[in-house]
Amino acid sequence: MIAVDHRQVAAFADFFCAASDVKAFDFCHTPPPAIFPPAHGAGVLEYVFFNAGHQFGFWRLENDRYAGPMLAVVDGHQRKGSDYVSYCLTRAWRENADVFMPASVSAVDWNKVFRDDEGRNPLPMWEEHVAIISRYANWFAERATTPAELVARSNAAERPLATLLAEAGTIPGYVEDPLHKKLFLLAIMLENRPEKFLRVTDPESYEPIIDYHLQRSALRAGLVRVEDASVRAALVERRVVPAEVEGRIRQAVFDALCEVVRLSGRSVAAVDYFFFMNRRRCPEMSQPECERCPVQSICTQEVDLFQPVFRTTFY
Secondary structure, eight states: OOOEOHHHHHHHHHHHHTTOOOOOOOOOOOOOOOOOTTTTTHHHHHHHHHTTTTTOEEEETTEEEEEEEEEEEEEEEEEEEHHHHHHHHHHHHHHOOTTTHHHHHHHHHSHHHOOOTHHHHHHHHHHHHHHHHHHHHHHHHHHHHOOOHHHHHHHSSSSSSHHHHHTTTTTTTTOOOOHHHHHHHHHHHHHHHHHOOOOOOGGGGGGOOOHHHHHHHHHHHTTTEEHHHHHHHHHHHHHBBBBBHHOOOOOOOOHHHHHHHHHHHOOOOHHHHHHHHHEEEEEEEEOOGGGTTTTTTTOOOOOOOOOOOOSSSSS
C-alpha cells in the first residue's frame, strides 16, 4: 500500500535532465558568519568526518507527535537543525583545529560545544550523540588509524568511493543505517568540498541520501504514493509511526530516487541538494509556497502529507 509512482519518477527525471542550474553543494561557501570552515584549513577533513555522523534528529517530539524543528540562537543568529550543528562545530574548529582528531575527541566537553546563547544544549537526541562520540573515538583508537589515512587508502584504490564506503561504513555513527544516509552525505562532502578530499572515479557507487526532508518532498510530490488510509492519517496528523511503516516509506523513497538519478543522469549530490534547498519552499511548519516552486507543474501537491515521525540516529 506504499509504492513508487513511476510516472512521477519519469516526470522528475525529465525535469532534472532539463534543469541547467541543478548542481552539487560545496559545503563551504555560506554567508557570514560561516556555517562551514573555509577551504584548505588544517583539521577540516576530520571536521567533515565528525560532522556528517551527527546529522540526525533535528526536531522536537511532544505527546507522540511532531512538535516542530529544532531552532536555537547561537552567536546572535537563529540556526535550524543541521545548520546549528555545523555552525557549532565550525566554531569549535576555529578555536582549535585539532579538536576533531579522533585522539582528541574524548577530552572535549561536547555539551559545551553545542550550547546556544542561553547556555543550553538544544539537541533533542543528545544522549545518542554522546554515545556515538564515545564509540567513534574508540573505533579509530582500536584500528590505530585516522580519517586522513582512511581517505588516502580510498584514493589509492581502483574504486575510491566504494573503498571509502566499505571502511567508513563500519564507523559508529555510520554503520547503523541500512540505507547509509550519513555515509553517503560524508562521501559527497569529501568529494565536493573545494579541497576535493575524495577523488571519485566510480560515481556509480553512490546511492540517494534519504533524510526526512527528502521523504516529505517525495510524498508531497507524488513520487511515492500511500494508499493505506491509516498510514496516510498518521502522516497527515504527524503522529509517531511504527518502525515497519517508517522503513517501508523510506525504502520506497530510496527506490524512487535511485530511478530519478538513473533516468536523469544527474549526480546523487545534485539531486539531493535540489531537494534539500527546495524544502524552504515546502517547509515543515507553514504552508508550501507552490507558486515559487520550480517543479510546481509536475508536483501532485499533496501538501498535507508529512514525513514519517520516527526517532532514529539514521537521519
